[in-house]
Amino acid sequence: MTARTINLNVNGEHKEWSVAENDLLLTELREREGLTGAKYGCGIGECGACTVLVDGQPSLSCLVLAQSVDGCDVLTIEGLARGGELDPLQIAFLDQAAVQCGFCTPGMVLMGRALLNEIPDPTEKDVREFLKGNLCRCTGYSSIVRAILTHRR
Amino acid sequence: MIGQHPADLGGHGGGGPTEHANPTETQMEDFTNTHILVGEFELIEPHTLAQASESLRTHAGEAVIMAGGTDLLVGMKMEHIRTKYVISLGRISALKRVDTNSDLVIGATASIRDVAHNSVVRQQYCALAEACQSFSTMQIMVMGTVGGNLCNASPAADTAPALLALDASVHLTSGVREREIALSEFFTGPGGTVLSDGEVLEHISVPAPSLSTGSAFLKMGRVAADISKVSVAVTVVRSEDRVRQCRIALGAVASTPRRIVAAESELLGEKPTISGISKVSQLVQQAIEPITDVRSTAAYRRHLAGVLVGDAFRQAWLRAGGGEIT
Amino acid sequence: MVPEQQQLHSIGQATWRRDGQAKVTGAEEYVSDITLPRMWHARVLRSPYAHARIVHVDTSYAEALGAVCLTHADIPKIRYNERIVSTPPHLYRDRYVLADKARHVGEAIAAVAAPTEAAAEQALRALRVEYEVLETITDPEVAMWDGTEPIYTNVQLGDQELSIEHNIAVQRTIELGDIEHGFANSAVILEREFATSRIYHAQMETKGVVCRPESDGGITVWPTAQSIHNVRQLLGEIYSLPLHKINVKRVPIGGTFGSSIQMNSVIPICVGLTLKSGKTIKLVTTREEDMYDHVRYPSRIRLKLGATKDGLLTAGHMHALSDIGAHNTQAFAFLSVLSGWWASLYKLPAMKFEGKAVYTNKTPSCAMQGFGNPQATFAVESLMDDLADALGIDPVEFRLRNYVGLGGTFWGQGPSVQSIVLSDGVPELLEKGMEKIGWPGRPVSGSQTGRYRRGIGMARGFHTSGAGAPKPGEVIDYSGAFIKVNEDGTVDVVHALMDHGGGTLDAIAKIVAEELGIPSDRIGISPADTLTTVYDVVTHATRGVYAGGGAAHKAARKVKAILLDYASRVLGIETNALVIEPDETLGQGVIYCPSFPERRITVGALAKLCQTNSWGSIAAVESLRQVNCPPAYVAYFVEVEVDTETGSVRTVRAVIGSDCGTVVNPDLAVGQLEGGLSKGLGYALVEDNSWEQESGRLLSKGFWVDGKTPAMSESPLLEDIDTFFADSYEPSGPFGAKGIGEAATNPCAAAYGNALYNALGIRFTELPITPERIVASMVAAESGATKAVLV
Ligand SMILES: Cc1cc2nc3c(=O)[nH]c(=O)nc-3n(C[C@H](O)[C@H](O)[C@H](O)COP(=O)(O)OP(=O)(O)OC[C@H]3O[C@@H](n4cnc5c(N)ncnc54)[C@H](O)[C@@H]3O)c2cc1C
Numbered sequence A: 001m002t003a004r005t006i007n008l009n010v011n012g013e014h015k016e017w018s019v020a021e022n023d024l025l026l027t028e029l030r031e032r033e034g035l036t037g038a039k040y041g042c043g044i045g046e047c048g049a050c051t052v053l054v055d056g057q058p059s060l061s062c063l064v065l066a067q068s069v070d071g072c073d074v075l076t077i078e079g080l081a082r083g084g085e086l087d088p089l090q091i092a093f094l095d096q097a098a099v100q101c102g103f104c105t106p107g108m109v110l111m112g113r114a115l116l117n118e119i120p121d122p123t124e125k126d127v128r129e130f131l132k133g134n135l136c137r138c139t140g141y142s143s144i145v146r147a148i149l150t151h152r153r
Numbered sequence B: 001m002i003g004q005h006p007a008d009l010g011g012h013g014g015g016g017p018t019e020h021a022n023p024t025e026t027q028m029e030d031f032t033n034t035h036i037l038v039g040e041f042e043l044i045e046p047h048t049l050a051q052a053s054e055s056l057r058t059h060a061g062e063a064v065i066m067a068g069g070t071d072l073l074v075g076m077k078m079e080h081i082r083t084k085y086v087i088s089l090g091r092i093s094a095l096k097r098v099d100t101n102s103d104l105v106i107g108a109t110a111s112i113r114d115v116a117h118n119s120v121v122r123q124q125y126c127a128l129a130e131a132c133q134s135f136s137t138m139q140i141m142v143m144g145t146v147g148g149n150l151c152n153a154s155p156a157a158d159t160a161p162a163l164l165a166l167d168a169s170v171h172l173t174s175g176v177r178e179r180e181i182a183l184s185e186f187f188t189g190p191g192g193t194v195l196s197d198g199e200v201l202e203h204i205s206v207p208a209p210s211l212s213t214g215s216a217f218l219k220m221g222r223v224a225a226d227i228s229k230v231s232v233a234v235t236v237v238r239s240e241d242r243v244r245q246c247r248i249a250l251g252a253v254a255s256t257p258r259r260i261v262a263a264e265s266e267l268l269g270e271k272p273t274i275s276g277i278s279k280v281s282q283l284v285q286q287a288i289e290p291i292t293d294v295r296s297t298a299a300y301r302r303h304l305a306g307v308l309v310g311d312a313f314r315q316a317w318l319r320a321g322g323g324e325i326t
Numbered sequence C: 001m002v003p004e005q006q007q008l009h010s011i012g013q014a015t016w017r018r019d020g021q022a023k024v025t026g027a028e029e030y031v032s033d034i035t036l037p038r039m040w041h042a043r044v045l046r047s048p049y050a051h052a053r054i055v056h057v058d059t060s061y062a063e064a065l066g067a068v069c070l071t072h073a074d075i076p077k078i079r080y081n082e083r084i085v086s087t088p089p090h091l092y093r094d095r096y097v098l099a100d101k102a103r104h105v106g107e108a109i110a111a112v113a114a115p116t117e118a119a120a121e122q123a124l125r126a127l128r129v130e131y132e133v134l135e136t137i138t139d140p141e142v143a144m145w146d147g148t149e150p151i152y153t154n155v156q157l158g159d160q161e162l163s164i165e166h167n168i169a170v171q172r173t174i175e176l177g178d179i180e181h182g183f184a185n186s187a188v189i190l191e192r193e194f195a196t197s198r199i200y201h202a203q204m205e206t207k208g209v210v211c212r213p214e215s216d217g218g219i220t221v222w223p224t225a226q227s228i229h230n231v232r233q234l235l236g237e238i239y240s241l242p243l244h245k246i247n248v249k250r251v252p253i254g255g256t257f258g259s260s261i262q263m264n265s266v267i268p269i270c271v272g273l274t275l276k277s278g279k280t281i282k283l284v285t286t287r288e289e290d291m292y293d294h295v296r297y298p299s300r301i302r303l304k305l306g307a308t309k310d311g312l313l314t315a316g317h318m319h320a321l322s323d324i325g326a327h328n329t330q331a332f333a334f335l336s337v338l339s340g341w342w343a344s345l346y347k348l349p350a351m352k353f354e355g356k357a358v359y360t361n362k363t364p365s366c367a368m369q370g371f372g373n374p375q376a377t378f379a380v381e382s383l384m385d386d387l388a389d390a391l392g393i394d395p396v397e398f399r400l401r402n403y404v405g406l407g408g409t410f411w412g413q414g415p416s417v418q419s420i421v422l423s424d425g426v427p428e429l430l431e432k433g434m435e436k437i438g439w440p441g442r443p444v445s446g447s448q449t450g451r452y453r454r455g456i457g458m459a460r461g462f463h464t465s466g467a468g469a470p471k472p473g474e475v476i477d478y479s480g481a482f483i484k485v486n487e488d489g490t491v492d493v494v495h496a497l498m499d500h501g502g503g504t505l506d507a508i509a510k511i512v513a514e515e516l517g518i519p520s521d522r523i524g525i526s527p528a529d530t531l532t533t534v535y536d537v538v539t540h541a542t543r544g545v546y547a548g549g550g551a552a553h554k555a556a557r558k559v560k561a562i563l564l565d566y567a568s569r570v571l572g573i574e575t576n577a578l579v580i581e582p583d584e585t586l587g588q589g590v591i592y593c594p595s596f597p598e599r600r601i602t603v604g605a606l607a608k609l610c611q612t613n614s615w616g617s618i619a620a621v622e623s624l625r626q627v628n629c630p631p632a633y634v635a636y637f638v639e640v641e642v643d644t645e646t647g648s649v650r651t652v653r654a655v656i657g658s659d660c661g662t663v664v665n666p667d668l669a670v671g672q673l674e675g676g677l678s679k680g681l682g683y684a685l686v687e688d689n690s691w692e693q694e695s696g697r698l699l700s701k702g703f704w705v706d707g708k709t710p711a712m713s714e715s716p717l718l719e720d721i722d723t724f725f726a727d728s729y730e731p732s733g734p735f736g737a738k739g740i741g742e743a744a745t746n747p748c749a750a751a752y753g754n755a756l757y758n759a760l761g762i763r764f765t766e767l768p769i770t771p772e773r774i775v776a777s778m779v780a781a782e783s784g785a786t787k788a789v790l791v
């Protein structure tokens, strides 16, 4: 095992991390950067709570080796609101009461954002297909789908 | 991965050597789903395939390959897999290709999503597009690869039946020797393939289908975002109103994804009819060896396999330009 | 009906939830997000055996690595029950912080703490445990056989030792009236056995705790918990610490659904490590550990009901057997509520309930959303449909003839918690539900052919709002609140109540705002801990708004009286002649006299005067035990489509009506119903946390997906879900409100069962109704095997 220095961009800020091979992106974001918006829900890809965007692509940070994001752009939920201004999708989540306990919310919002970046005008089917792997035990999902769809309009 | 329960893999990980670093350390069987990745290893990130092959040779017997890592890292986290070296293919950009100029060529690290989204794949290789689309989560589709799905060799790997039904072959290389084998020869058992130590899957190729070819993939899990209880892919080549060629492959009903050749020949040269299709379904049901596990029962899997084969056949036939089957 | 004069400015308004911005930006801090200076990390060694004596734990290798280790030997020999909601004479104590004997796979045997999580993992692997493996008992029937290995020989009940025979943890028989006579006078009697599954709560956040030692010998604890006060009391009891030395903080929780009603098993482990080492320690479970920590009580229910030919119920007999797993967390209460939900669904002139709760070597069962209600309602509402069928009466009409409504007696928490129903929206729920789903057009059950068949079914139910009653019962139930008006007219509400995400604390703020006549954005909900709040039992039994809100309402009334007294002094107007109303332009509460509107003062100015004149603070603290437990009624109407070849079921439409009294948070109330549908359909159709019979291990091996939680693809399309609320007012609740949360899921499984009956003519009696079961039953039905047992 050798620690290696990697360079990356997290929420628009340049970072230099010294990381070991078995360090995971999720742990580094949470413990090193204090970006605890990405959650541990299962650690093995099943819940989506740890979702972050790596080079714009939704990724499960619990299954990403920190060394492999060398040179990448990482966006976490903390980086979505710019200069204190909520992203319109975050506002839609609040308007639609798509937040209950909130533990799934960072992952849901980032997935919604990734979808809207790709398809600005998604159908309900698109939303359900794109977010199919993100679990929420509180809302029953309807309000989340509504938030993403109303944002579209 | 979820299909990588020890049960699926005969109690062992999908490959890679086991090593006990610390003599006082217990290899835990339960409670291995940790927050962190406990195992220690060296990560090698070559930029060319030649370098990757060389690293594999240097660390023969002590290294595993990583593509998207969605199976491998889960296995390592759960401590089913322990290894000294991980050789990542992630930085070899040439392997990410999805080429549709003549035959379909899928580089080893093309993502499930890139394949699912490719417009030619969606039009001409429907079974494959549907298999990729059926993956349980978008993030896994983005991170996971078709190559990894095949090399992981889970009996429930979703792209496997589709690629089998599309008559795909895999191109393997050790850096010194290259070989191309039919996918139907690739799997040897749960988690097992013919890949020898030091060999890498370089790409997958799928022959371009003729105009009168149709294919379909169907899968059923417990919920939509799940590993298959049963998956089925069918390709049919039509000649007028008769079946000229047919390939049927299933996942999660035997120790490997497999073609059911015995059923494929049933309708050759025939007009497909309801009773003909139900004969095909019966032949499939006789040929498979499903088991009972956490996902389903053997009896139901056998029943479902018959139903899905019929449905997939009808769908493929329609896509091949045939009509409703009565 | 809503009283004419009730005009509300805060209650019933849709607002952004207070913690919403923190939650959408990732700023909200859950237990796992807490980092403190010099914090160590802990991991727990768990038994790989379902039943084994622990012969020896060798910690020497782990200690040599620099870890702090904790074993049974380090723990005070005090047995406890993790859930202290039952009154002391009804409290069964059978567990220690770390086990001396493993009774289920996953039982905590030892723990380690080290400066990093990686070091803790290494230390964990260096622990050596010698086990003497015993016979594994996973079947509750086998558990009761003569000669089966005892899981316990004795436990503690109240302050007595209780010997355990045949692994039976608790038995309970409740009899009212003469059932033999009732059955003798019945035109139809039906009897069936129903089985419900062990499902996993699957709350998104795994359990965690952080514990910090304080220089005065005390500790501060940040746990995942539904009740901070109960956690404090238990820690005090186990570690003989005076309560004023234990401060338990309220931390936002990532879902719970009952999984934290009890003090979570890792909390006292972490505290033990802190007390032993003097370190600040964090212990967060993994998903796999969490799956081995708790499940919903499974049950086998044999139910017999009789009715006259006019469709009036005559008598009922219920046998219930519940496999409680390795610990008795609340089995006594579980049997009580099972009988109670049953007794409160329909008027039974005579009833007999016989319940048994049996220990097995499996994960301990604990309350989960609805606590016994989804189980009882599945059995009762399925059999009610069959009875209606047998009598040739429309199922809805049959229910209307028999349900317990206005003026009836409702058992809010078993036989000792009863009160009279004061509000009843059931007729409205059923009428509107029928209309919305198109009830008259539903097919004749079992009449369809073809591959795809549709069916419409309904079921009704309720949950209690709290566990209060006129008489003291077997359950503790009260809340307290402390409210103070700040010197600028804003208000701090200090309340120990937990919000599980349903918006309970927003509701509390609205209730206080409403009473004080102050805009709700001027009401603050203070961070809470056990040092600064008065007792609140726990957020369970759908009591948050009704009971917790009731206490806040009571304190707010007192604060209002003080405000008016001071205002009277300043304005020279009789107290009785003054009112407080929010003034939109001022953004403040204003106190004035309607007859002399110029005599007015803002709450802010008044509070400031109180301070500058040294009159004192405007504050009150109150406790409240509600003396009612109103039923929050719910009705489900669902339409399904079955693919009879694959056995898969699609929800075509779902209509859910709720009578929660006054709706306090309208959008969140809809969310409760939609969430209830998702969990309810999971319970009905997919979820099952199965065990390996021989080893007692989870088949899922810690993979969440094998618990089969519904995801977005399972929930019906937006246009296919219709939620609505009855026009209802609960006289005993704050501004007419009662509960909603748990009610939302209770009848769901039965509604699916009834819709499937309508589609296929097959009665499903076992949950979950999987495609495997549907296909098998279709085959069996073709050979004429499953017909109701007519006695
Ligand atoms: C939450 C979750 C959901 C999933 N859902 C599905 C699903 O719906 N359907 C499904 O089929 N699978 C599913 N999987 C499994 C997994 O994602 C897929 O199998 C995926 O395609 C694997 O690709 P990968 O690139 O991540 O493989 P990796 O994990 O990188 O590799 C898998 C194995 O193949 C070997 N390998 C990879 N590439 C090569 C190569 N080029 N040459 C030689 N050996 C190689 C590795 O050494 C390893 O043993 C799921 C997994 C998770 C965690």
Ligand code: FES
Pocket: A039, A040, A041, A042, A043, A044, A045, A046, A047, A048, A049, A050, A051, A060, A061, A062, A063
């Ligand atoms: S924590 Fe990464 S998917 Fe659950």
Ligand code: FES
Pocket: A098, A099, A100, A101, A102, A103, A104, A105, A135, A136, A137, A138, A139, C204, C254, C255, C501
């Ligand atoms: S809001 Fe609680 S899990 Fe989604």
